[in-house]
Amino acid sequence: MVNRPAVPDGSEVLTGLEADTRPVARLTYVDADELYLSWVWDHAPAHPRMVVLPRAHIAPGLDQLRAALPSPLPSETGLQALERALGGGDFTDPAREQRLATALTSCVIPQRLGLELNALEACGLRPHLRIQPSPSIAQLPWELLGTSGTDRLIDMVDVSTLLPASLRNGTGRAVSAWDPRGAVVTALDPAVPGFAATSELGSVLGPVEPGSPLAEMVAALGDRARPGGKSFRRNDFGRDRLAAELAGASRFLYVGHVTASTHALDSRMHLSDGAGTTGHAEPVNGHRPFTAADVVLGHGSAKPLRAPNRVALVACESGGDLRFAEPTGLVAAFTHRGAEYVTATRWTLPTEAGLRRYVPGLGDRAEGVLAEAILAVNAAHESTDPVAALSAWQRAQAHRWIETGDPRCTPLIWAAFHTAWSPPPPEVDLRWR
Structure with missing residues (x-):
C-alpha cells in the first residue's frame, strides 16, 4: 500500500495555536x-x-x-x-x-x-x-x-x-511612543499658495461650518489639538510649522492633496509652502510640494522629520508606495521616521463635489460622505487598535452597501483606506551572532 500525503483541508492551521491567541x-x-x-x-x-x-x-x-x-x-x-x-x-x-x-x-x-x-x-x-x-x-x-x-x-x-522587512526592521528605526492623551497635529485642507479654492490643488472640504461634524471632531480634541486657533484652510501651515508642531505629538491627521510622481520618493504632500521654501521638489506655480524625500532626508538645513506614533493621510493615492518596485513613498517615509500606524489611500479619493457631480441620482446627498470617512479614520487612530477599529467601520459600510446599494456607501470611499502597521523591530540578542 502506498501512503499518500494527506490533502490539506485547512485544519492544519490550528496545530500549535494556543488558546486565547x-x-x-x-x-x-x-x-x-x-x-x-x-x-x-x-x-x-x-x-x-x-x-x-x-x-x-x-x-x-x-x-x-x-x-x-x-x-x-x-x-x-x-x-x-x-x-x-x-x-x-x-x-x-x-x-x-x-x-x-x-x-x-x-x-x-x-x-x-x-x-x-x-x-x-x-x-x-x-x-x-x-x-x-x-x-x-x-x-x-x-x-x-x-x-x-x-x-x-x-x-x-x-x-x-x-511593509518590507528591510523598512520595518531597518537599522536606526525607532518607533515613537504612543500616548492616548498626547497632542494631535492636524493639517486640515491647508491652503496651497498659487492655487485658488476651486482649482486642481484647491479645497477638498469646501466651507466647514461651526458645529458641523468635522468642526466638532477638532473641538473634541480640546487642548490636545495643534496648532491652536483656526483649524481649516490655514495658509501658514508649511513644512517648518509641521516639524515644530510634531515635536512630542502622538498623532498627525492630514486632509488635503497628495500627488504621485515617477518615483516613490517624489510622492508629494501639498502644504502651505511658497516657492522660497527649501525642498527636493521643484516649485509649481509659486508652491513647493513637500515630498517623501523631504520627510526622510530633511531639506536645506532642516533635519529629517520626526513622525508621531500614528499618521493618517486622507488624500488621493497617499498610500501609493507599493505601486513602485521600491516602496519609498509617504507611508514608508513616515514609518521610517517613527510611525507605527500609517493610514492612507490606495487610489484617487473622490471629494463630495466630485460625488455630487458624477454619481447619478446622488446630488446633495453627497454631503458628508468624505467627512464621515475622515471621522472614522480619526476615531480609529484614537482607539487602542487602529487596524481593528478601521476594519469595523469598513465592515459596517460594506453591510450597508450590500443591503441597500446606497451610493453614499460606495466602496470607492471606504475601501480606499488601508493601514500599514509596523511595530517596533524585534530585539536581537547579539551574543549569538
Missing part, C-alpha cells in the same frame, strides 16, 4: 512572469506555504479593477477618470461590484488559504492578515473580497498592510 499571518506577494504568494502563520513559523498564481488567470480581474477605480488610466485626465468610475463603474452598482469582488478573490486567495480561514472562523477566531502586496496588486481592496454569498473578507479577518 489571535492568529496572525504574513502574506507576501511577488511579481515575476507569474504572481507568487508565500504566507506563514506566526504560531507556525517553521511551516510556510507557497503557491504560484498564473498571470493569465489574474490579469482579467486586475484589468477590470483598474477600469472601476477613479485613478487615471493611460491617456486619461483626472476628471475623465472620475467621470468613468463614478458615472457608471463597477463600484457604483452592488451586483457588478459583487461579481468583481468574486473574480478578484479567485485571483489572489488560493484554495488552501481559504480553507485555513474557514477553519479559523469555524472555531470562532478572527485572524489578522498582514499583507505585503506586489506592485501589480497594490490597489487591490482586500476588505471587499468575497468569501461566500454576500460575505466579505472583512467579515472574517482584519487586514493591514505589511
Whole structure:
C-alpha cells in the first residue's frame, strides 16, 4: 500500500495555536512572469506555504479593477477618470461590484488559504492578515473580497498592510511612543499658495461650518489639538510649522492633496509652502510640494522629520508606495521616521463635489460622505487598535452597501483606506551572532 500525503483541508492551521491567541499571518506577494504568494502563520513559523498564481488567470480581474477605480488610466485626465468610475463603474452598482469582488478573490486567495480561514472562523477566531502586496496588486481592496454569498473578507479577518522587512526592521528605526492623551497635529485642507479654492490643488472640504461634524471632531480634541486657533484652510501651515508642531505629538491627521510622481520618493504632500521654501521638489506655480524625500532626508538645513506614533493621510493615492518596485513613498517615509500606524489611500479619493457631480441620482446627498470617512479614520487612530477599529467601520459600510446599494456607501470611499502597521523591530540578542 502506498501512503499518500494527506490533502490539506485547512485544519492544519490550528496545530500549535494556543488558546486565547489571535492568529496572525504574513502574506507576501511577488511579481515575476507569474504572481507568487508565500504566507506563514506566526504560531507556525517553521511551516510556510507557497503557491504560484498564473498571470493569465489574474490579469482579467486586475484589468477590470483598474477600469472601476477613479485613478487615471493611460491617456486619461483626472476628471475623465472620475467621470468613468463614478458615472457608471463597477463600484457604483452592488451586483457588478459583487461579481468583481468574486473574480478578484479567485485571483489572489488560493484554495488552501481559504480553507485555513474557514477553519479559523469555524472555531470562532478572527485572524489578522498582514499583507505585503506586489506592485501589480497594490490597489487591490482586500476588505471587499468575497468569501461566500454576500460575505466579505472583512467579515472574517482584519487586514493591514505589511511593509518590507528591510523598512520595518531597518537599522536606526525607532518607533515613537504612543500616548492616548498626547497632542494631535492636524493639517486640515491647508491652503496651497498659487492655487485658488476651486482649482486642481484647491479645497477638498469646501466651507466647514461651526458645529458641523468635522468642526466638532477638532473641538473634541480640546487642548490636545495643534496648532491652536483656526483649524481649516490655514495658509501658514508649511513644512517648518509641521516639524515644530510634531515635536512630542502622538498623532498627525492630514486632509488635503497628495500627488504621485515617477518615483516613490517624489510622492508629494501639498502644504502651505511658497516657492522660497527649501525642498527636493521643484516649485509649481509659486508652491513647493513637500515630498517623501523631504520627510526622510530633511531639506536645506532642516533635519529629517520626526513622525508621531500614528499618521493618517486622507488624500488621493497617499498610500501609493507599493505601486513602485521600491516602496519609498509617504507611508514608508513616515514609518521610517517613527510611525507605527500609517493610514492612507490606495487610489484617487473622490471629494463630495466630485460625488455630487458624477454619481447619478446622488446630488446633495453627497454631503458628508468624505467627512464621515475622515471621522472614522480619526476615531480609529484614537482607539487602542487602529487596524481593528478601521476594519469595523469598513465592515459596517460594506453591510450597508450590500443591503441597500446606497451610493453614499460606495466602496470607492471606504475601501480606499488601508493601514500599514509596523511595530517596533524585534530585539536581537547579539551574543549569538
